[in-house]
Amino acid sequence: MSILVYTETENGKFKKASFEVASYAKAIADQTGGSVTAVAFNAANPQELEKYGVNKVLHVENEKLQKFNADAYAQVITEATKQETASIIVVSQSANAKYLAPLLAVNLEAGYASNVVEVPNTEDAFTVKRTAFTNKAFNETAINTSTKIIGLSTNSFGVHESETSAEIISFEGAVTDENFKINVESVDKNTDKVSIADAEVVISGGRGLKGPENWHLIEDLAETLNAATACSKPVSDMGWRPHGEHVGQTGKPVATNLYIAIGISGAIQHLAGISASKTKVVINNDPEAPFFKAADYGIVGDAFEVIPKLTEKLKEFKANNA
Amino acid sequence: MKILVCISHVPDTTSKINFTENDTKFDTNGVQFIINPNDEFGLTRAMWFKEKQGATVDVATVGLKDTEPTIRKTLAIGADNAIRIDTAPIDGYQVAKELAKVAKDGEYDLIIAGRESIDYNGGMVPGMLAKMLGYGFINTCVSLEIDGNTATAVREIDGGKETSKTELPLVIGGQKGLVEESDLKIPNMRGIMMARKKPLNVVEPIGNEVSTEAKKFTKPAPKGEVKLVDAENIDELINLLHNEAKAI
Ligand SMILES: Cc1cc2nc3c(=O)[nH]c(=O)nc-3n(C[C@H](O)[C@H](O)[C@H](O)COP(=O)(O)OP(=O)(O)OC[C@H]3O[C@@H](n4cnc5c(N)ncnc54)[C@H](O)[C@@H]3O)c2cc1C
């Protein structure tokens, strides 16, 4: 039996989430017997996947598929699934993976479980543990179909090395014009900043920061930690920061290693969206702010005094630990 | 232009999440239900197309009778006509199949759904619906303009935005950005009165097998106490983050 993973690349380089889905698929393979096949588009070094237990890479080098296109990519993965007679497909929960997974599910008439956080239980029925109610609960979901798609939550399983040797096979993937209904005209990507989805550390600011003119404090701190910047909902509603930075239940989900919330009260809708982060730090001048109940570490203090000091001390720390 | 807005009926964002029947069912006791926030942004954008471009706007929900107050609210906001497919939603695939039937019958040019429902966070229905119908699909859509038969849409990607053009018919998975928070409308008295006279059509489900099923719910383990660090002692925080949490 083969387990298929969709391994994403950016400018030819594998994203960290690709190593995570590969590691996860390898864990399923160890449990159920079987091998791991990756589908990779335009990877500079497909061989790299063998470090994470991938036995075979179907490498797609198609001029038409240079740029991500959800329907066309789903079509290629559909064909790969059929060719390999794979019964389990694992994708990450990046924006692109979430875009294509439902299309893939219809192509393959497969049950799809999103936001999965653990290796499936295959003893009786095939069940997966997934988050629900925006991290306020977990839910065991049975997938009843013979082909199953798992959307693995970012950072829930981790990257685990497992050296093997992978066979690299060039894969055509017959796409048709039908797959290109959506014509991408332009991509506007902030290339010198890490995205919230990919960041190891996220620094988030709330209304306590008083106004957009103070955001250099957040940005300096973020730069020190190579972190992404984020914000609470009112901050983006008021136009202090772009919508893309709004995190929480109705914004972007954050599942990072370290989340630092500054001047954010910790409303339930905010906490729900960030609670999958491993370590949470709050800086707030109100000791009664609800965020203190949800955080691992906290400083009761004025953001305008604490942030510059923290930035400076972290710079020293980085210099000493480089 | 005929628009269909898919409405998911979800617990209010402040709801206490509890379970009953041996942790197999969501406990709706005392829970307030609302229009899924992502759908409310989509519905408000649809209202714009109605006002500025003469579109007609239908809404559809897959759900039992308890969803009707939510549906009435969409009519009060300004939708012209509502359809309720009379079955309990169990999974994304099933819901998408039911909606696909209604969408096909209604020959809509544009179908607006939300990026995800805030209850089960599936993020499935709009994409599945598009594929079942053979329409184009744009997810995490934060801006949508229609000119004749051509749609220009912006979608959020990790770390940026992507602009694309496509022809109708189209399905989108929408979210905040489609309209601003301040554009959301609270239904007024007139809207509420008019909503009572608008049609709410209940249709029979086609019924189909479910591909996934929620079996059991659990809640995350309670969180330990926060460790407070003195604002004068930032070194201590750095020490804890480095040595204890191993986060830096
Ligand atoms: C349907 C719905 C969906 C929502 N979805 C989201 C969501 O996805 N994400 C989200 O964030 N919110 C969401 N909200 C809004 C949420 O309820 C809160 O209103 C919001 O999170 C509050 O933002 P805030 O913490 O920045 O502001 P406030 O609540 O105003 O808090 C500001 C905090 O800053 C502190 N502060 C002030 N001055 C200083 C200082 N000098 N130094 C340090 N601290 C200071 C204050 O003590 C306070 O705790 C949603 C609400 C609704 C109704």
Ligand SMILES: Nc1ncnc2c1ncn2[C@@H]1O[C@H](COP(=O)(O)O)[C@@H](O)[C@H]1O
């Ligand atoms: N029961 C339902 N009835 C109508 N539309 C729904 C239903 N469930 C989900 N949707 C639509 O699909 C979107 C995504 O939902 P989901 O895939 O459940 O996360 C929602 O924002 C709605 O627009």
